[in-house]
Amino acid sequence: MSRYFNLSILALLILCTTGCSEVYYPKVISDNELLVVDGLITNASGPFVIKLSKAVKYGSGSVSSPDPVSNAKLTIFDNNGSYPLQETSQGEYTTPPSFVTKIGNSYKLQIQTEDGYMYESDPQQLPAPQSYDSIKSYYTTEKILDSDKSLLTLTGADVRIDLLNSSSDKIKCRFTTNLTVQYRYSIPPVTPYGSIDATDISYCTGYLCHGWATNLSIENNVNITDEISTSANNSISNHKIGFIPFSIAGYQADQDLKFVPSVAYLYFYLKINQYTLNDATYAFYKAAKGQLNASGKIFDPIASQLYSNIKCTNNPSKTVLGFFEASSVVNTAFFIRQGDNSVLINKVPTVKIPPNTLVENKYWACESLPPKDFYLGNLPYPSWWGHGVL
Template sequence: MIRLRSFLPLLLFPLLVLSCVTEFQPDTVSLTPALVVEGQITDQPGPYTVRLTRTADYSYKAINLLETGATVSIEDDQGNRETLREQAPGGVYQTRVGGIQGVAGRTYKLVIQTKSGIRYESQPEMITAAPPILKLYTEYRNELVPGTSNRKQGWDLYLDTKDPETTGNFYRWEWTHYEAISVCQKKQVGSGGYTGIYCCTECWDITRCYDCITVASDAEINGQAISGQLIMRAPYTSNAPYYVEVEQQSLSRGAYNFWKSVRQLVSNTGGLFDAAPQSVQGNIRCITDPNVTTYGYFGATGVSRMPFYVDRSKGLGIPDLDYPVNVPYPTNPACVACENSLYRTPNKPRWWVY
């Protein structure tokens, strides 16, 4: 999922200096602290994660504070309910392995009570099953970087699917890259490399694009094929296969409108004729006090996934390699545990074959 606190509740745009007369000094922007909610439940096995932060007063740099000590639960329309457990260091709440799982056709909502006793709820949403991904394929590109003699190469990954005959279908596409690593702790030495310590177990780094928001509706193509949907570009950083999992999400109309608004907001460059900064309307409401402002969205989402290995063996020239990592022997400690987080996991990816 995208990191909403990077974009909400407001984006501040760069200062515009128009001439050599007097530099314009804008007033400091002050915001009332507000809860920011990120999360969803899907029809795929959990655990599901909900992140709670609170906006802080700021001028040019947005800083969000962790909302700790809250009671967070997911409920469905059949009386099933699970209370999420807060994860260290705080502000992140997660269902248990084998806990509640979304089911297509059922309706879900998020309930939050902060440690100060303020109660929030999301508007109920029904999960609609996502159509299957029919095909993933790549196209190699080797392009000249504008204004330089350097070339940038990579593999664009595309998706084909088929929209159902029913109207009112909304989509979002996300991807996750897993890369096996052997060094779990490293630090830069000078400007030419790293020194590190090996992982104690198998370990994978996780890469996602948090500001890549790709959404679509079937308003113009109802019941037709969706072909050549660009998902991402695999970089030429190695000759080894590049493992990626692609996720096709079936959104509610409300979630589609929310992510479409976020996409429009974050793509705004701050130019002279850009629209003014604005908050994005979500589906979270404060039950204790309806006048309290809340940001974010809790979605109920149907998901279809497919793995893909990008063949990078035919890349031209030398890959764009990172600085080497030197592991001295012996090290103290002898190895480092592979942390389980948003960015790293000791759990083998579902379709990993190498």
């Protein structure tokens, strides 16, 4: 077994941060301080941020926070010139306003660290974006683990897409997701004797609640399209994006949903990021997926250090982790809710969702008129709530 087993997983998890909400930095066996590069540029509007850190050494106390690499000089080169990046926070380097990507151009990352080492990536061509042709969702049940590692069978939406391609190029795509769970519920009035006393204002109010928790993901590990061996038909049908449970029990691991009643009515706002990959990037994610999907069987792939497209030019024996990626992206969003043994799904605009929150308002539930200063009416939902569809 290679001594770089942990390093291979580290390189993968760093690169998956575009779709995940938490990064895991495993301990490595090597005593060397290895540079980790987390870099992604797309056809979208910048600026883009490239992160540098050091691999966490074996025996260190931390497995969840990076050791940022500061005071480095980063430059991106393309067909038209060079663009120096600026360190905007520790270990994070941002592209200048003048840096605008163009489909078909090639991009190369150069890094000079404070200790004098020079690093350079292979040129990465930015491919044209490949968008999905149709999206569908099936009403089904799946088994998932809750926060206590108990196996639950839950009803939900199995989200899938079709990709059609009339050209001779193979479809090479990667998908990440961001799910917002919207919920609403009410807390009814309570009296000491189990009935409402219309003359006692202190027992005549309940609460209407609504809230949302975002930054959840539904894809499993590395979600890439399967490689097609024949060129006769480049279409990909029924590619699975992920599963959305319709029960609050499927989201118990999220602290903001922990105390939501099980009777809460749930809505879902799903963002899908579809990255079109060049050959080198696809090969990297394919290898990463193979390692993460290994289950310990005799013919499973042997874990090894994942290929990096970045090399140390003044010390070729120095190992580098991570990958400098140039991929085009298409972002789409959908509003989803449960129907009668069905899934209702509709495409909606992509919007920026505020951080997790809960809104509560008192409501009047007595037979007599409420106090003059009492709020009566519907809760003020955000303008994006449900997008007014379905």
